[in-house]
Each structure stands twice: as C-alpha cells, then as structure tokens.
Amino acid sequence: MELLSGGDMLVRALQDEGVDLIFGYPGGSALHIYDAIFRQKKMKHVLVRHEQGATHAADGYARSTGKAGVVLVTSGPGATNAITGIATAYMDSIPMVVISGQVPSDKIGEDAFQETDMVGCSRPIVKHSFLVKNAEEIPTVVKKAFYIANTGRPGPVVIDIPKDVTNPADRFPYRYPEKLRMRSYTPAGKGHTGQIRKAIALLLSAKRPVIYAGGGVVQGDGSGLLTELAQRLNFPVTNTLMGLGAYPGSDRRFLGMLGMHGTFEANTAMHHADVILAVGARFDDRVTNTPGKFCPGAKIIHIDVDPASISKTIVADVPIVGTVKSVLGDMVEMLKGTDEQPDQSAIVDWWRQIDDWRERHGIYAAPRYRTDGDMLMPQEVIRAVHEITEGDAFVTSDVGQHQMFAAQYYLFDKPRRWINSGGLGTMGFGLPAALGVKIAHPDTDVVCVTGEGSIQMCIQELSTATQYHLPVKILCLNNQALGMVKQWQEMQYEGRLSHSVYEESLPDFVKLAEAYGHLGMKIEHRDELHGKLREAFAIKDRTVFIDVYVDPSEHVYPMQVMPNGSMRDMWLSKTERT
C-alpha cells in the first residue's frame, strides 16, 4: 500500500471523493495541507479574500450544482471567519464540507497562537463535526463527512485537523474506503406507503387545495415530480423563498411566493385552503405568521426527509418522512393507478376564486409600483433583468428589500437558479455565492442582486473575481439606505431612522469596480434602464458592476401584519390593508 503523509492523504481523499474545486485561504496550521495542494493538479483551489467569502462561494457552488461545496481554512481567525458561512449553509440545509487547520495536538487547550475550539464554536451550526486525532483516520473521516453532508437533510460538516496530523515527515498507508457503514446514521429513504395512500385520499377529497413547496424540493431534485403532480391534479402551487424555481414561475398554477412578503393570492389561498400539501418546507415563522392563526380550516400533509421538521411548529395531519423524490414519485404513480379524480367543479370554483384574488390585489396582474415620474422603481429593474436574461440567469442575492423584489419579480422556471440566504439572512452572501455559481456554470449569466449595504459586507471578493476571471453581473439596487431596516422603522417606529441611512458616505461604486479591474456602470433614469442593462449583459468576459439608483422611499409589499396576524393579514401598500 502507498505511504502518504496526512496532508497528502487529505488531498488524495478529496480527489477520490470526486472533489475538483475547493475555496480557501491559507494560514499557519493549514500550511502542510496547502503544500500538498501545490503538489497536485487534479483539484483546483480558489483563493478568496476572506474566509466568509470561501464558505459563501462554496455554498453558491453547492446550491447551483447539488454537489457539496468544499472549504479549507486555517485555525483561529480563519476558522471563526468561516462561521457565518457555515451557519448560512446550516439554516438552508446546504451540503458543505469545511476543513479547518488546528494548532498541533500537544498545544490544544494551551491558548496557543491562532487557537480556537473550532469543533466547539461550530457545534450548534453543523450537521456533524470531526476532530482528527491520527492521520490514519483521514480517509474514513473524509468519506463520512461527505456522506453525512450529502444525505438525509443535507448540511455542513466540519473536519478540524491539528497541524501535526498533516506533518509531511510522517507517512501512513493510504486506502480510500469504498463503502461506509454507520450504525448511528441512517437517513430516511422511502415514505410509508400507508401514509402516502392516506395523503392521496386527502388530496382527492380536497375542495380548496394548495401545494406549499420549499427548499427541500430544490435540494432534493423533486421539481419535475412536483410539477407533474400539480399539473395532474390541477392544484395551485406556492413556493417559499427557498423553494422558488421548484415549480415553474411562469405557469398559471403558480401563485407566487408565500409568507411575509408573499403575494396576496398565495397567502389568501393558504388561509382558506382545506388541504395543504407541504413538501420539503418547514413552516418557518416567516411563512406562517402567528402559528395559532395559521390556516384554520386546513388538513395538512407534510412530506420531509427530516422527521424533526414535521409537527415542529404546525401539527401535520398526515406526516410522511422520506426523500421528496421518492415520496412524490410514489404519489404520482399512485395517482396514475387510480380512476379517482378530485371534485372538478370544486376545483374550478377554487380557481375562479384565486383568479379573482389575483385580479384584485396580485402583483403580477398590474404594476403595483409607480410607473410615472423619472425615478426608477426597484421592481421594474428586476423585471427588466428578467426580460433581458430571458428568465434563465442564475440569480444570487444578498439580504434586504432587493432580495424580496428579486424573489417576487424574477419568476424562476427552473430549480437551483435562485440562490439566496433564506434562513440565516446573511448580508454579504450574494457576491461570493455568485462567484461559486459562475465557476460551475461559466457559460450562463450569473447576476448578483444586491444593495449598497449588503455588497459592502463582502466587497473584497471583487478581487477574487479579477484573479480567476469570473465575469458576473452585480446589480446594486442603490437606495442609499438599509432599505428593509428603514421600512420597518417607517412602519413600526414612527419613522425614526436609527442608523439605517448612509448620508453622503457611500463609495463611488463605478470607480471601485474599476479599481479592481472591472467595468462600472451607473443607471439613474428610467429612459436609460433597458439600453444600459442590455449593454451590460452583452459583455460576457468582464465583471460588470451596475449601480442602479432606485426610489429610496419604496417599500416591499405585500407585507404580513405583525404581530398577531394570520396568513391573510397583509399590508398591500403604505395605505391599504386587507
């Protein structure tokens, strides 16, 4: 058997696992590993400018490809800088493996230079973690880490490796395990047939059904089956923020997003539903509003790969534990095998009711933002980008108003195209995530929709884009304020704008982009919007920073009434309430 050092073993194990790309940042405790990376050619390493950027880039890569993202950082600050990105991946169930260097074993616990208890720090935000004690363990630990990260409800896994374990002077026999058996970990597979049969019976009896699909459908590659199921039954579908693209946004059965900034028709249909089929969704507080007032007349079928997600906040009448793909597949087959149909006249009435809601207060029936005047509205900017990219770009986003406008107005027809930090709400996510997506999809447009606040949280990654020639479009909806914070302050704090405006302190983003070797562009007027956007998107070989000045007074609507509101209680504009 071949003798390898711990550092070489790690690199070889990653290769044997099929990893061809890692994002990272070197430092003392990781230097043996970095030397091993230098001496190989199979695996590409992308040097980011901050470890947070590495985790978000790996996250974007993972979300857009379905493969686990891989990160390598050093001990201490390298490890703690990665924490925000690990938490982001954890909240959205994204497969990721983070390898952190650690101080030598004999120094652990002595407050050594750049020492942090990474396993301890990351414990609440990882699916699992390993502290490697001996180099011989490395192949098995790597195999386990990827298995755990990728299966069941996916999530980040940390491997912390003390420097002595990767010492090039100590060599050990290397063999990558082909099979793995873990007695303590058996992720869910097929759903219970009896439960699935109950679910079908309930669906067929529904008079006012809604399918409520979340990120699990995207992550679990269940979009095709979900679409088939919804179309076979002719049931309306709403997606969560994480689930956008799980059902085609341009199909008439799509009601738009639901929840805090969901559409009137989606939230109202949910409230009045008699049967809700929840798939790969977790009844997040940003979806349910007040749990006690959630959908009072609905029977709930809940499909999820994670049993702990079922009946956590809202009790399920028909719980089904299993992978989305397997359960939806079984449901479609069962429907094919029966002559029973839903009550057609009830479904027709239900659609008539939904179409009436759409007509009255929908955001897609007619523009619900100002279309006169010279000031650009953020919604029309997103619409223009949708038109120019033919609705087929990868869109990453930061966090705030721009994120909600993108979610509402860029109607995604495919899964894995909408890439945002839904659970943790991490500002700074968008740009590094876009770079991770672009590496995986060099021939597709990648747009980072951001704001002048969020972009400054990871703006250093503009330099990474330069080094690796990653031509993404950065669309900054610039309203010179922390828009969502300002919106809440205007709605709930009598307009006291406590530290949410930048006054005259913003950088000239055009010059900033140019300083990094990119193109910068500023759009201020309505009449130049389409022309300049087309010009920017025609440039395929450069990163373009498009700084769009939008109406700073605009709010995101609908917005559910809080606290104590139900799904259907919404502000529809600054003055209208349901």
Add this chain to the structure above:
Amino acid sequence: MRRIVSVLMENEPGALSRVVGLFSQRGYNIESLTVAPTEDPTLSRLTLVTIGDDHKIEQVTKNLNKLIDVVKLVDLTEGSHIERELLLVKVRATGAQRDEVKRSVDIFRGQIVDVTSNMYTVQVAGTGEKLDAFLQALGEHTIMEVVRSGVSGIARGEKVLSV
C-alpha cells in the same frame, strides 16, 4: 411532565457535548444526566431526565435522534421501568444523634460507608422520591454535604435497548 430518556450513543469525544448543547440550544430542560460506557466500550449509555409536554418531548427525542452520534434512544416513561439514583450524604452525628441517624439509614435501607467521631457518610439508592424522603428524615441541620448521581433507568421485562 417528567420523562426519562435513555440514549445509546457512540463513545466518542464530543458526543456528550452535542447532547448537552442540543438542550441549551433549543431551550429544553435537563433535570439530571448520567453517562458511562456500556459493556461494549464503543458505546455509552446516557440517561436524561427532562420535563416538558408531549410536543416538547417529541421534539427532544427527534432532535436527539438526529445527532449523528446517537445510535438509539427510548423514552422509558412510556412503559413500565425501573429508575434508581445514588445518594451520598455526609451527616453530622455526635452523641445521641449517632443512633438516630443510624436508625434512619436502616429504615431507608442505606449503608454507612465512612465514619469519623463527628459524622457519617451514608449511601442510599432508590428513586428520586425516596432519596428526597431520606434527606427530609435526616433534617436540614444535620446534613453537611449532598451528592446525587442523577437518575439511571432501565425498562422492565425483556425489552432491551441495544444495537
């Protein structure tokens, strides 16, 4: 409602901290916790007493099961079971008190395991309730120091929790 959850888990470094961390992270209570390796040194058995309604306990057990190190678990309070806790207590015992303490120890079927001219160290095993009653019988002013192990439990009959 008081529940006794018995957990079989990998005897790995960090496993216990994941269990304890889960409880603090999700706002669950731990009344007591005992843990030690089993006859198979790769496995640990952990007994945990927690308080919560059915919904909370369901979440506790689901989330414990989600931990990668947890192999199996059972809520002992769902069925008939035996629970025991060990108490060690140092009791002031001088003059006439010495006989009095000894009588109480006999009544509660405890043992005196250490002695000086001024005190006894007493060992008693039983349910938490029995230990409470014993401490009450001794009286506050005679007690110098109390150590309790926390509850260990096992199901009655032939049911076993094993791999």
